Amino acid sequence: MPTSEVPLPLPGEHATISCPHSYPLFYEPLGLDEGHRFLEIGSGSGYGAAVAREVVGPGGLVVSIEIDPLTLEFARRNLETGELP
DSSP states (O other): OOOOOSOEEOSSTTOEEOOGGGHHHHHGGGTOOTTOEEEEEOOTTSHHHHHHHHHHOTTSEEEEEOSOHHHHHHHHHHHHHTOOO
16 A cells, blocks of 8 residues: 655644654764764654664764644653654
């Protein structure tokens, strides 16, 4: 069954998540690796920060910022519970 290659809506004003399988494609050109520090602008669902955290490991640091309060709370809840889309 084909999957849709479109951003999916999230809580908040104009908030979306990119296709989850796209995140490795975003991070690979950056050379993101164990021990790195990573700043994400726009937390979305929290999925991008979770993927980056897996890559940088315990010796790295991931910081994600979000300006929309509804989207921020959605991402925070997902990251705290591990229930990511």
